[in-house]
Amino acid sequence: GENVEQHPSTLSVQEGDSAVIKCTYSDSASNYFPWYKQELGKRPQLIIDIRSNVGEKKDQRIAVTLNKTAKHFSLHIRETQPEDSAVYFCAASESRSTLTFGKGTMLLVSP
């Protein structure tokens, strides 16, 4: 089955800095890679996803990159704000399988 590793487990940045969270996956058949954000005490919510036919996707201050050869993908948040503080989960799946999630990264943005 799929195995997703996520790093770092915690990340502290100053407001305005960039944050990068990295994930690796094991199943070369995986072709869908979503990122979920979970604020403290709230439910996870999808913030961006990428499919294997593209290498990069952007949405305002966030972007995700995918390297299929190396089997890794990353979430980039630029100009971080305190409201970006949350736990971020990456995940991977191929079309017939359920999502496998990473263990999460706690991002703390200090004012």
Place this chain on the structure above:
Amino acid sequence: GAGVSQSPSNKVTEKGKDVELRCDPISGHTALYWYRQSLGQGLEFLIYFQGNSAPDKSGLPSDRFSAERTGGSVSTLTIQRTQQEDSAVYLCASSFAPHQYEQYFGPGTRLTVT
């Protein structure tokens, strides 16, 4: 419209008792997932339902765990003879179609086994 709802929001039970957790998915969503989230851990997949197909039970940690989905809508996760290691937040999610579509999560049920 209404999102995914779960009940109860909190459940405290004694070791050895059975518990039932309920999930009401978004109307029209054919796929329904149960996850377990322990402190410092990720989202551990438990079971998946899609329409009238047989559920994917590959994530259930033991035979004490079971789930059903009635009428393609409401789902119940049952844990029999609860153990302290079952303490966690149990999250339900639904999606319009399986696997590679956005999953909408419920608020979760926090289970504490004493």
